[in-house]
Amino acid sequence: MFKPDQETVLETIRSLRQALQFVSLKRVKVYLIDNTPVISSYDWLLEAMEGVSVEIINGQGNVGFGRANNIVADAVGKYHLILNPDVDMEREALANAIAFMEAHGDCGLLTPQAFNPDGTRQYLCKRYPTVLDLLLRGFAPRGVKQLFAARLDRYEMRDQIGDAVFWNPPIISGCFMFFRGDVFQKAGGFDPRYLLYFEDFDVSLRAAKLAQIAYVPKVRIIHAGGNASRKGWWHLRQFARSAWIFFSTHGLRFV
Structure with missing residues:
Protein backbone atom coordinates (compact mmCIF):
# COMPACT_ATOMS: atom_id res chain seq x y z
CA MET A 1 0.00 0.00 0.00
CA PHE A 2 1.03 3.62 -0.45
CA LYS A 3 -0.29 6.52 1.64
CA PRO A 4 -3.29 4.40 2.61
CA ASP A 5 -6.69 5.75 3.49
CA GLN A 6 -7.09 4.38 7.01
CA GLU A 7 -10.80 3.58 6.80
CA THR A 8 -10.45 1.83 3.43
CA VAL A 9 -7.56 -0.30 4.69
CA LEU A 10 -9.42 -1.15 7.89
CA GLU A 11 -12.39 -2.41 5.87
CA THR A 12 -10.03 -4.63 3.87
CA ILE A 13 -8.37 -5.94 7.04
CA ARG A 14 -11.71 -6.66 8.71
CA SER A 15 -12.89 -8.65 5.70
CA LEU A 16 -9.57 -10.53 5.53
CA ARG A 17 -9.66 -11.35 9.21
CA GLN A 18 -13.23 -12.61 8.92
CA ALA A 19 -12.38 -14.71 5.85
CA LEU A 20 -9.43 -16.27 7.68
CA GLN A 21 -11.82 -17.66 10.29
CA PHE A 22 -13.31 -19.96 7.64
CA VAL A 23 -10.09 -21.47 6.30
CA SER A 24 -8.69 -24.81 7.37
CA LEU A 25 -5.01 -23.99 6.94
CA LYS A 26 -2.96 -24.63 10.05
CA ARG A 27 -0.64 -21.68 9.53
CA VAL A 28 -1.36 -18.27 8.01
CA LYS A 29 1.05 -15.35 7.80
CA VAL A 30 -0.05 -11.89 6.71
CA TYR A 31 2.46 -9.43 5.29
CA LEU A 32 1.46 -5.77 5.20
CA ILE A 33 3.82 -4.04 2.78
CA ASP A 34 3.83 -0.27 3.00
CA ASN A 35 5.58 1.81 0.35
CA THR A 36 4.76 5.09 2.10
CA PRO A 37 8.02 6.97 2.86
CA VAL A 38 7.09 7.95 6.42
CA ILE A 39 4.46 6.42 8.71
CA SER A 40 4.07 7.59 12.30
CA SER A 41 2.31 4.54 13.73
CA TYR A 42 0.89 1.16 12.79
CA ASP A 43 -1.02 0.68 16.03
CA TRP A 44 -4.35 0.90 14.23
CA LEU A 45 -3.30 -1.88 11.84
CA LEU A 46 -1.97 -4.19 14.53
CA GLU A 47 -5.08 -3.68 16.64
CA ALA A 48 -7.30 -4.60 13.71
CA MET A 49 -5.26 -7.77 13.07
CA GLU A 50 -5.05 -8.88 16.70
CA GLY A 51 -4.78 -12.65 16.91
CA VAL A 52 -3.32 -13.02 13.41
CA SER A 53 0.38 -13.47 12.66
CA VAL A 54 1.32 -10.19 10.96
CA GLU A 55 4.61 -8.73 9.72
CA ILE A 56 4.73 -5.13 8.59
CA ILE A 57 7.38 -4.36 5.99
CA ASN A 58 8.30 -0.73 5.36
CA GLY A 59 11.25 1.56 4.80
CA GLN A 60 11.77 0.60 1.16
CA GLY A 61 9.99 3.72 -0.14
CA ASN A 62 7.75 3.77 -3.19
CA VAL A 63 9.39 0.91 -5.07
CA GLY A 64 6.18 0.03 -6.90
CA PHE A 65 3.49 -2.62 -6.59
CA GLY A 66 5.44 -5.48 -8.11
CA ARG A 67 8.74 -4.97 -6.33
CA ALA A 68 6.93 -4.54 -3.02
CA ASN A 69 5.17 -7.87 -3.44
CA ASN A 70 8.41 -9.53 -4.47
CA ILE A 71 9.92 -8.70 -1.07
CA VAL A 72 8.15 -11.76 0.36
CA ALA A 73 8.57 -14.01 -2.69
CA ASP A 74 10.92 -16.34 -0.82
CA ALA A 75 8.52 -16.69 2.10
CA VAL A 76 5.35 -17.80 0.33
CA GLY A 77 3.53 -20.87 1.56
CA LYS A 78 1.38 -23.46 -0.17
CA TYR A 79 -0.94 -20.67 -1.25
CA HIS A 80 -0.15 -17.00 -1.73
CA LEU A 81 -2.72 -14.21 -1.94
CA ILE A 82 -1.95 -10.85 -3.49
CA LEU A 83 -4.55 -8.46 -2.05
CA ASN A 84 -5.02 -4.76 -2.69
CA PRO A 85 -5.83 -2.53 0.30
CA ASP A 86 -9.13 -1.52 -1.36
CA VAL A 87 -10.70 -4.99 -1.57
CA ASP A 88 -13.41 -6.42 0.68
CA MET A 89 -13.94 -10.18 0.59
CA GLU A 90 -17.04 -12.16 1.34
CA ARG A 91 -16.48 -14.19 4.49
CA GLU A 92 -16.16 -17.52 2.63
CA ALA A 93 -14.00 -16.17 -0.22
CA LEU A 94 -10.71 -17.65 0.97
CA ALA A 95 -12.27 -20.95 2.01
CA ASN A 96 -13.84 -21.29 -1.44
CA ALA A 97 -10.55 -20.38 -3.14
CA ILE A 98 -8.65 -23.01 -1.17
CA ALA A 99 -11.33 -25.64 -1.80
CA PHE A 100 -11.14 -24.99 -5.54
CA MET A 101 -7.35 -25.25 -5.55
CA GLU A 102 -7.49 -28.47 -3.55
CA ALA A 103 -9.95 -29.93 -6.05
CA HIS A 104 -8.00 -28.78 -9.13
CA GLY A 105 -4.32 -29.53 -8.78
CA ASP A 106 -3.56 -28.09 -12.21
CA CYS A 107 -4.83 -24.64 -11.22
CA GLY A 108 -2.00 -22.33 -10.28
CA LEU A 109 -3.74 -18.97 -10.20
CA LEU A 110 -7.31 -17.98 -9.34
CA THR A 111 -9.28 -14.79 -9.90
CA PRO A 112 -12.60 -13.96 -8.20
CA GLN A 113 -15.97 -12.60 -9.18
CA ALA A 114 -15.81 -8.87 -8.43
CA PHE A 115 -18.28 -6.11 -7.85
CA ASN A 116 -18.05 -2.33 -7.63
CA PRO A 117 -19.06 -0.69 -4.34
CA ASP A 118 -22.44 0.17 -5.93
CA GLY A 119 -23.14 -3.50 -6.57
CA THR A 120 -22.55 -3.54 -10.32
CA ARG A 121 -20.33 -6.26 -11.72
CA GLN A 122 -16.64 -5.55 -12.30
CA TYR A 123 -14.77 -7.53 -14.93
CA LEU A 124 -11.29 -8.53 -13.80
CA CYS A 125 -10.56 -10.86 -16.73
CA LYS A 126 -9.30 -9.41 -19.99
CA ARG A 127 -8.34 -10.52 -23.45
CA TYR A 128 -4.92 -9.47 -24.71
CA PRO A 129 -5.15 -5.68 -25.12
CA THR A 130 -4.60 -3.56 -28.15
CA VAL A 131 -3.56 0.09 -27.98
CA LEU A 132 -7.05 1.04 -29.16
CA ASP A 133 -8.68 -1.00 -26.39
CA LEU A 134 -6.63 0.77 -23.72
CA LEU A 135 -7.25 4.23 -25.13
CA LEU A 136 -10.99 3.66 -25.42
CA ARG A 137 -11.37 2.09 -22.00
CA GLY A 138 -9.20 4.56 -20.12
CA PHE A 139 -9.58 7.88 -21.85
CA ALA A 140 -12.50 8.05 -24.30
CA PRO A 141 -15.58 10.17 -23.47
CA ARG A 142 -18.72 8.28 -22.57
CA GLY A 143 -20.30 8.88 -25.97
CA VAL A 144 -17.31 7.41 -27.79
CA LYS A 145 -17.27 4.43 -25.43
CA GLN A 146 -20.89 3.76 -26.27
CA LEU A 147 -20.01 3.62 -29.97
CA PHE A 148 -17.39 0.97 -29.19
CA ALA A 149 -19.39 -0.82 -26.48
CA ALA A 150 -19.29 -4.20 -28.23
CA ARG A 151 -15.52 -4.00 -28.61
CA LEU A 152 -14.96 -3.00 -24.99
CA ASP A 153 -17.31 -5.71 -23.78
CA ARG A 154 -15.30 -8.25 -25.75
CA TYR A 155 -12.04 -6.94 -24.27
CA GLU A 156 -13.50 -7.39 -20.77
CA MET A 157 -14.66 -10.91 -21.74
CA ARG A 158 -18.29 -10.16 -20.89
CA ASP A 159 -19.29 -12.84 -23.39
CA GLN A 160 -17.46 -15.46 -21.30
CA ILE A 161 -17.34 -14.31 -17.68
CA GLY A 162 -20.48 -14.93 -15.65
CA ASP A 163 -21.66 -17.29 -12.95
CA ALA A 164 -19.72 -20.36 -14.05
CA VAL A 165 -16.06 -21.27 -13.69
CA PHE A 166 -14.07 -20.13 -16.72
CA TRP A 167 -10.64 -21.55 -17.46
CA ASN A 168 -7.60 -19.66 -18.70
CA PRO A 169 -8.61 -16.05 -19.21
CA PRO A 170 -5.53 -14.48 -20.83
CA ILE A 171 -5.13 -11.68 -18.26
CA ILE A 172 -6.48 -11.13 -14.75
CA SER A 173 -6.39 -8.21 -12.35
CA GLY A 174 -3.75 -7.82 -9.66
CA CYS A 175 -6.22 -6.62 -7.01
CA PHE A 176 -6.83 -10.24 -5.91
CA MET A 177 -4.54 -12.96 -7.23
CA PHE A 178 -4.69 -16.28 -5.40
CA PHE A 179 -1.56 -18.20 -6.40
CA ARG A 180 -0.38 -21.68 -5.70
CA GLY A 181 2.84 -20.72 -3.91
CA ASP A 182 5.24 -22.66 -6.12
CA VAL A 183 3.69 -21.18 -9.26
CA PHE A 184 4.32 -17.65 -7.99
CA GLN A 185 7.93 -18.54 -7.23
CA LYS A 186 8.55 -20.36 -10.51
CA ALA A 187 7.12 -17.39 -12.40
CA GLY A 188 9.71 -15.22 -10.66
CA GLY A 189 7.11 -13.01 -9.01
CA TYR A 197 0.10 -0.76 -13.91
CA PHE A 198 0.45 -3.77 -16.24
CA GLU A 199 2.50 -5.83 -13.80
CA ASP A 200 -0.58 -8.01 -13.36
CA PHE A 201 -0.98 -8.36 -17.14
CA ASP A 202 2.63 -9.49 -17.40
CA VAL A 203 2.56 -12.00 -14.54
CA SER A 204 -0.73 -13.45 -15.84
CA LEU A 205 0.89 -14.30 -19.17
CA ARG A 206 3.95 -15.82 -17.49
CA ALA A 207 1.93 -17.81 -14.95
CA ALA A 208 -0.20 -19.24 -17.78
CA LYS A 209 2.92 -20.96 -19.12
CA LEU A 210 3.28 -22.85 -15.83
CA ALA A 211 -0.28 -23.74 -14.80
CA GLN A 212 -3.92 -23.14 -15.54
CA ILE A 213 -5.69 -19.96 -14.48
CA ALA A 214 -9.30 -20.03 -13.33
CA TYR A 215 -12.06 -17.49 -12.83
CA VAL A 216 -14.07 -18.82 -9.88
CA PRO A 217 -17.36 -16.99 -9.21
CA LYS A 218 -17.85 -18.58 -5.77
CA VAL A 219 -14.93 -16.43 -4.64
CA ARG A 220 -16.52 -12.99 -4.36
CA ILE A 221 -15.02 -9.57 -3.63
CA ILE A 222 -15.83 -5.87 -3.76
CA HIS A 223 -13.09 -3.78 -5.36
CA ALA A 224 -13.03 0.01 -5.17
CA GLY A 225 -9.96 0.73 -7.34
CA GLY A 226 -9.26 1.53 -10.98
CA ASN A 227 -9.69 4.68 -13.12
CA ALA A 228 -6.06 5.61 -13.71
CA SER A 229 -7.09 8.36 -16.13
CA ARG A 230 -8.81 10.24 -13.28
CA LYS A 231 -5.86 10.20 -10.88
CA GLY A 232 -3.68 12.91 -12.43
CA TRP A 233 -0.66 13.26 -14.68
CA TRP A 234 1.70 11.15 -12.58
CA HIS A 235 -0.58 8.13 -12.95
CA LEU A 236 -1.02 8.81 -16.65
CA ARG A 237 2.75 8.84 -17.13
CA GLN A 238 3.13 5.58 -15.22
CA PHE A 239 0.33 4.01 -17.25
CA ALA A 240 2.01 4.99 -20.53
CA ARG A 241 5.45 3.87 -19.31
CA SER A 242 4.18 0.49 -18.17
CA ALA A 243 2.15 -0.01 -21.34
CA TRP A 244 5.34 0.49 -23.35
CA ILE A 245 7.22 -2.08 -21.25
CA PHE A 246 4.36 -4.56 -21.59
CA PHE A 247 3.95 -4.24 -25.36
CA SER A 248 7.70 -4.23 -26.02
CA THR A 249 7.93 -7.47 -24.01
CA HIS A 250 4.86 -9.36 -25.20
CA GLY A 251 4.05 -7.84 -28.57
CA LEU A 252 2.32 -4.70 -29.80
CA ARG A 253 -1.20 -4.75 -31.19
CA PHE A 254 -2.76 -1.53 -32.40
CA VAL A 255 -6.31 -2.55 -33.26
Missing part, protein backbone atom coordinates in the same frame (compact mmCIF):
# COMPACT_ATOMS: atom_id res chain seq x y z
CA PHE A 190 6.37 -9.67 -10.62
CA ASP A 191 8.62 -8.03 -13.18
CA PRO A 192 10.36 -5.22 -11.22
CA ARG A 193 10.50 -2.95 -14.27
CA TYR A 194 6.87 -2.00 -13.70
CA LEU A 195 6.38 0.68 -11.05
CA LEU A 196 2.60 0.69 -11.40
